[in-house]
Amino acid sequence: MKxxxxxxxxxxxxxxxxxxGWSIHVEDAIDVGEGGEAILHAEEGARRVNAPYIIDAxxxxxxxxxxxxxxxxxxxxxxVRPDLxxxxxxxxxxxxxx
Amino acid sequence: MYKYDNYDxxxxxxxxAEFRDQVNRRMAGxxxxxxxxxxxxxxxxxxxxxxxxxxxxxxxxxxxxRQMRMLAHIARKYDRDYGHFTTRQNIQYNWIKLExxxxxxxxxxxxxxxxxxxxxxxxxxxxxxQYAGAAADEVADPRPWAELLxxxxxxHPEFSYLPRKFKIAVIASPEDRAAMRLHDIGLxxxxxxxxxxxxxxxxxxxxxxxxxAPEINPFVKADDLLSYIEACLRVYNxxxxxxxxxxxRIKILVHExxxxxxxxxxxxxxxxxxxxxxDPPLAELERISAFFAPPAFDAADVEPDRSDPDFAxxxxxxxxxxxxxxxxxxxxxxxxxGGIPGDASSAQIDVMADLAxxxxxxxxxxxxxxxxxxxxxxxxxxFAVWQALREAELANANLDLISDIIACPGxxxxxxxxxxxxxxxxxxxxxxxxxxxxxDVGELKxxxxxxxxxxxxxxxxxxxxxxxxxxxxxxxxxTLGGSGAEDVSIGKIxxxxxxxxxxxxxxxxxxxxxRELREGEERFVDTYRRVGMDPFKEAIYG
Amino acid sequence: xxxxxxxxxxxxxxxxxxxxxxxDQSNATAVRLEPDDDARKLIPFLDRLTLIExxxxxxxxxxxxxxxxxxxxxxxxxxxxxxxxxxxxQIAFMRRCGFDSFAPEGSLNPEAVERAxxxxxxxxxxxxxxxxxVWKLRHG
Numbered sequence: 041m042k043x044x045x046x047x048x049x050x051x052x053x054x055x056x057x058x059x060x061g062w063s064i065h066v067e068d069a070i071d072v073g074e075g076g077e078a079i080l081h082a083e084e085g086a087r088r089v090n091a092p093y094i095i096d097a098x099x100x101x102x103x104x105x106x107x108x109x110x111x112x113x114x115x116x117x118x119x120v121r122p123d124l125x126x127x128x129x130x131x132x133x134x135x136x137x138x
Numbered sequence: 139m140y141k142y143d144n145y146d147x148x149x150x151x152x153x154x155a156e157f158r159d160q161v162n163r164r165m166a167g168x169x170x171x172x173x174x175x176x177x178x179x180x181x182x183x184x185x186x187x188x189x190x191x192x193x194x195x196x197x198x199x200x201x202x203x204r205q206m207r208m209l210a211h212i213a214r215k216y217d218r219d220y221g222h223f224t225t226r227q228n229i230q231y232n233w234i235k236l237e238x239x240x241x242x243x244x245x246x247x248x249x250x251x252x253x254x255x256x257x258x259x260x261x262x263x264x265x266x267x268q269y270a271g272a273a274a275d276e277v278a279d280p281r282p283w284a285e286l287l288x289x290x291x292x293x294h295p296e297f298s299y300l301p302r303k304f305k306i307a308v309i310a311s312p313e314d315r316a317a318m319r320l321h322d323i324g325l326x327x328x329x330x331x332x333x334x335x336x337x338x339x340x341x342x343x344x345x346x347x348x349x350x351a352p353e354i355n356p357f358v359k360a361d362d363l364l365s366y367i368e369a370c371l372r373v374y375n376x377x378x379x380x381x382x383x384x385x386x387r388i389k390i391l392v393h394e395x396x397x398x399x400x401x402x403x404x405x406x407x408x409x410x411x412x413x414x415x416x417d418p419p420l421a422e423l424e425r426i427s428a429f430f431a432p433p434a435f436d437a438a439d440v441e442p443d444r445s446d447p448d449f450a451x452x453x454x455x456x457x458x459x460x461x462x463x464x465x466x467x468x469x470x471x472x473x474x475x476g477g478i479p480g481d482a483s484s485a486q487i488d489v490m491a492d493l494a495x496x497x498x499x500x501x502x503x504x505x506x507x508x509x510x511x512x513x514x515x516x517x518x519x520x521f522a523v524w525q526a527l528r529e530a531e532l533a534n535a536n537l538d539l540i541s542d543i544i545a546c547p548g549x550x551x552x553x554x555x556x557x558x559x560x561x562x563x564x565x566x567x568x569x570x571x572x573x574x575x576x577x578d579v580g581e582l583k584x585x586x587x588x589x590x591x592x593x594x595x596x597x598x599x600x601x602x603x604x605x606x607x608x609x610x611x612x613x614x615x616x617t618l619g620g621s622g623a624e625d626v627s628i629g630k631i632x633x634x635x636x637x638x639x640x641x642x643x644x645x646x647x648x649x650x651x652x653r654e655l656r657e658g659e660e661r662f663v664d665t666y667r668r669v670g671m672d673p674f675k676e677a678i679y680g
Numbered sequence: 681x682x683x684x685x686x687x688x689x690x691x692x693x694x695x696x697x698x699x700x701x702x703x704d705q706s707n708a709t710a711v712r713l714e715p716d717d718d719a720r721k722l723i724p725f726l727d728r729l730t731l732i733e734x735x736x737x738x739x740x741x742x743x744x745x746x747x748x749x750x751x752x753x754x755x756x757x758x759x760x761x762x763x764x765x766x767x768x769x770q771i772a773f774m775r776r777c778g779f780d781s782f783a784p785e786g787s788l789n790p791e792a793v794e795r796a797x798x799x800x801x802x803x804x805x806x807x808x809x810x811x812x813x814v815w816k817l818r819h820g
Binding site for chain 3: 259
């Protein structure tokens with residue numbers, strides 16, 4: 041599957057395309073199939089996302105997981121600061137990253 | 139410490155206003171990201187893995203307690219309560235919001251700080267010796283020269299779109315604590331017949347193609363310095379390669395045409411540039427130098443009481459002799475076992491500021507090894523300083539030992555990285571956590587980069603580690619025998635790479651091999667240079 | 681199209697020729713330099729040139745800044761035009777290097793250009809413009 045990701049222009053936060061908007065949780069991302077480019081240009085033009093790009097991902101029961109390690113790190117937060125990730129209370133939350 | 143006058147302040151204030159305007163235009167959609175990117179980069183603002191990252195300049199690594207407290211304040215108010223001190227003597231914040239950036243810069247400007255030219259293909263922050271003004275072996279304080287260069291390079295109209303970034307270091311001691319010859323331009327102040335001048339080295343660097351800078355001029359006089367450097371840059375701006383980003387640094391130009399030809403071109407250009415009147419009068423260097431006059435040293439020379447064994451160990455490892463009797467140089471290691479090299483919390487930054495104010499003539503330095511220095515501490519105060527540091531978990535007695543690791547942010551933060559650096563540093567430090575074992579191993583500079591750009595200086599590590607991407611999996615190459623000091627050398631790769639645990643084992647095997655082979659007072663790197671790669675290779679792969 | 685011009689004299693109507701063409705036949709009074717052209721080759725002919733156009737095919741390529749300064753340092757007083765990928769945030773640097781007219785490919789907002797040119801009142805270094813460097817203000 042393919043995901044569309046980028047950062048919020050103002051805050052810089054990592055975001056994922058949900059089909060109707062943007063979420064900071066990769067679990068909300070949808071498969072954009074071959075239609076990613078068009079969404080990318082429209083959303084970037086409207087400044088609802090900054091520096092967007094399309095990545096490969098793998099569907100899992102817990103939600104989509106980016107294929108490349110770099111985007112897996114982006115999806116949760118730094119592996120060396122669990123307290124600063126999206127799931128600070130869950131020590132196992134990053135098990136799928138590496 | 140240099141203090142801004144109205145001119146300096148006006149320039150930094152104008153920069154804040156200009157950047158605010160640039161950000162507003164970007165937020166309003168008047169400029170695209172492609173157009174905005176070089177603008178934000180020239181002000182140190184990157185888009186990294188998780189957010190915007192802002193790199194704040196700490197000119198030649200020197201700051202006072204008011205500035206240090208501002209760094210803590212920025213971390214608390216605009217970031218997530220910590221900052222990362224870098225190998226370029228700067229500080230980076232990892233979670234900055236674009237929409238708040240101009241306000242942040244305005245606060246920085248209120249304490250004479252900025253993020254000007256901390257990125258981009260321009261002349262970057264000038265780095266220097268963290269012991270400047272305190273080292274017994276210096277011929278002069280290098281910082282006035284660095285400040286002269288800072289001003290000259292700030293918004294230089296001709297050199298803001300160079301082929302690639304440009305880094306200058308200035309030292310004034312035979313002992314090189316700033317990796318001077320691994321810079322695009324390295325200056326070493328020397329005296330000739332009583333007159334102070336600069337030995338000029340051009341074309342060093344790390345990255346994909348590490349090079350040690352050759353000497354281009356043995357002596358440039360103070361009142362020729364800016365003309366000479368301008369000539370060095372102009373030759374580079376005109377003839378440096380622009381067809382391939384990996385061959386665009388000045389080291390490639392100097393290497394391809396040869397040091398002799400480069401010198402010839404610079405000499406010719408200098409003869410012309412010198413007629414243009416771009417050198418300030420010596421009175422300007424004297425004006426700047428006055429700010430760096432030694433503080434009022436007046437402490438009696440008392441040896442500290444060594445009865446506390448932990449304090450004694452810290453004294454031996456982290457405290458260095460000062461040129462003034464009664465004083466010492468205190469190194470604060472930002473490398474706790476298992477910690478993140480170079481990171482400090484706001485609270486820790488405040489503690490260091492307080493100590494500088496109370497015990498250190500209000501001065502702090504950032505080192506290229508990602509530590510902090512209090513350059514002038516009276517020996518009678520060392521115990522009090524140590525106690526306060528210990529309270530703040532800053533009394534790590536491991537300066538220059540194997541756990542005093544340089545590491546870039548790596549794939550945990552950096553969008554250029556191929557592999558994580560920090561976890562490797564943490565694992566190695568933890569493996570060698572036994573303090574006595576570390577001290578027995580002695581000076582060992584271990585440096586880790588998460589990609590070929592070499593921000594973690596791995597080429598210059600006695601032991602160097604380079605993270606690479608091997609088909610989507612992190613892999614680590616090992617190099618031995620590098621040095622960024624006066625015995626400068628580029629490390630050699632041992633052989634095939636390792637996974638995360640394998641690299642830690644390989645480092646341990648190399649260290650144990652050294653312990654077996656060393657003679658007398660040899661450091662790791664000395665033994666390596668004497669016996670060569672083979673015994674180590676055998677120990678690691680055999 | 682020349683969008684911004686900071687000179688009082690008449691605009692040169694003659695189209696500019698390449699450096700090679702100029703050096704070959706050389707009765708042109710307007711010449712165009714590409715980034716890799718050596719500006720110093722024009723030095724013997726500066727007296728009869730009224731326009732030198734310096735091309736910026738990509739704004740990141742900063743060779744043209746050095747070309748401009750070299751020409752001004754050699755005494756050239758004619759029009760020095762930056763043409764191509766010229767962006768608003770570069771114009772102040774270009775003015776300091778001696779450019780006095782601009783023909784950007786994309787249209788620039790005149791207000792933004794005006795703002796960019798008036799952002800800084802003080803300059804640290806001596807360049808090809810008339811600005812007095814800060815060190816000179818400090819020491820007279």
